[in-house]
Amino acid sequence: MVADQGDGSNGADGGPVRHIPVLLPEVLQALQPAPGKIVLDGTFGAGGYTTAFLDAGADVIALDRDPNAIAGGQALAAQYAGRLSLIHSRFSDLAAHAPEGGLDGVVFDVGVSSMQIDEAERGFSFQKNGPLDMRMSSAGVSAADVVNRAKVGDLIRIFGFLGEEPQSGRIARAVEKRRAETPFETTRDLASLIETVTPRKAKDRIHPATRVFQALRIFVNDELGELARALFAAERVLKPGGRLVVVSFHSLEDRIVKKFFQDRAGKASGSRHLPLVTERAATFAPVGKPMVSASEQEAMINPRARSAKLRAGERSAEPAPASDMSIFDLPTLANLERLGG
Numbered sequence: 340m341v342a343d344q345g346d347g348s349n350g351a352d353g354g355p356v357r358h359i360p361v362l363l364p365e366v367l368q369a370l371q372p373a374p375g376k377i378v379l380d381g382t383f384g385a386g387g388y389t390t391a392f393l394d395a396g397a398d399v400i401a402l403d404r405d406p407n408a409i410a411g412g413q414a415l416a417a418q419y420a421g422r423l424s425l426i427h428s429r430f431s432d433l434a435a436h437a438p439e440g441g442l443d444g445v446v447f448d449v450g451v452s453s454m455q456i457d458e459a460e461r462g463f464s465f466q467k468n469g470p471l472d473m474r475m476s477s478a479g480v481s482a483a484d485v486v487n488r489a490k491v492g493d494l495i496r497i498f499g500f501l502g503e504e505p506q507s508g509r510i511a512r513a514v515e516k517r518r519a520e521t522p523f524e525t526t527r528d529l530a531s532l533i534e535t536v537t538p539r540k541a542k543d544r545i546h547p548a549t550r551v552f553q554a555l556r557i558f559v560n561d562e563l564g565e566l567a568r569a570l571f572a573a574e575r576v577l578k579p580g581g582r583l584v585v586v587s588f589h590s591l592e593d594r595i596v597k598k599f600f601q602d603r604a605g606k607a608s609g610s611r612h613l614p615l616v617t618e619r620a621a622t623f624a625p626v627g628k629p630m631v632s633a634s635e636q637e638a639m640i641n642p643r644a645r646s647a648k649l650r651a652g653e654r655s656a657e658p659a660p661a662s663d664m665s666i667f668d669l670p671t672l673a674n675l676e677r678l679g680g
Contacts, residue, residue, distance in 0.1 A: 360387030381430030502554030623652030
């Protein structure tokens with residue numbers, strides 16, 4: 340999916356944006372799709388990357404957890420009959436859809452798609468009044484469940500960590516007070532409260548509700564956990580020489596990707612004061628620069644690209660080590676299952 344994050348002029352601020360694949364030339368250079376190769380696009384969205392991979396001659400397996408995205412891609416699947424498989428699935432489950440011989444490439448474009456932002460009924464945008472939903476898969480716990488049921492301490496952690504909202508405590512306590520009188524049902528309900536609690540200053544570039552809406556979306560869809568599990572899954576199914584390419588738009592996402600590639604580059608445990616304990620062979624070698632960002636020209640044409648960061652690695656022949664979520668230092672937040680009620 341093409342993420343709309345990190346900029347007040349884009350979909351995160353509620354305005355309609357046109358689908359433009361971010362960092363497309365850089366993704367193609369890093370992934371190197373070609374005839375005879377099988378590439379998995381873990382975040383199909385509107386199909387921008389997938390189309391480019393198909394045009395380069397590769398066969399594509401495309402996943403998306405949003406059933407609307409899969410339905411919208413049927414014309415593309417018909418156009419490239421036999422070369423494109425569209426599958427409704429979380430990208431963390433990609434190993435279940437990889438061919439027995441493995442994959443030549445995997446790409447993730449992390450975040451919420453412009454299509455989802457533009458659909459008021461999905462509840463992603465606070466400038467398009469609709470149900471306070473935010474579920475990419477249209478199933479499970481919604482954003483309304485979170486704001487109406489989560490303990491105030493959990494709300495503070497969600498808003499503060501996932502949204503990096505400096506007024507998380509103030510907003511969370513205001514939410515607790517308001518929901519005791521009237522439950523939150525719509526995006527405007529929540530956005531209006533936040534505007535009252537933290538009014539927008541003239542110098543502010545983004546709407547005061549931006550960070551809270553971002554935090555709720557990330558939490559409801561377990562986006563950070565999904566990304567971490569997807570990285571491990573890609574490591575297991577890539578062939579030696581296969582490429583993993585990730586485009587992220589938020590500092591928390593990029594931190595996870597960076598830590599993953601650093602951990603998989605091979606390291607020895609121990610310290611200056613202790614003897615070498617273990618040494619692990621690298622499962623990924625860096626592809627190109629450690630991090631690639633959008634050019635000024637692309638950022639001017641497509642504001643969504645301003646916060647985009649691309650990281651890529653090439654799979655070695657070494658066996659994948661155990662999946663260890665502790666390398667990401669993710670905090671423990673509220674239990675989603677308890678909130679559904």
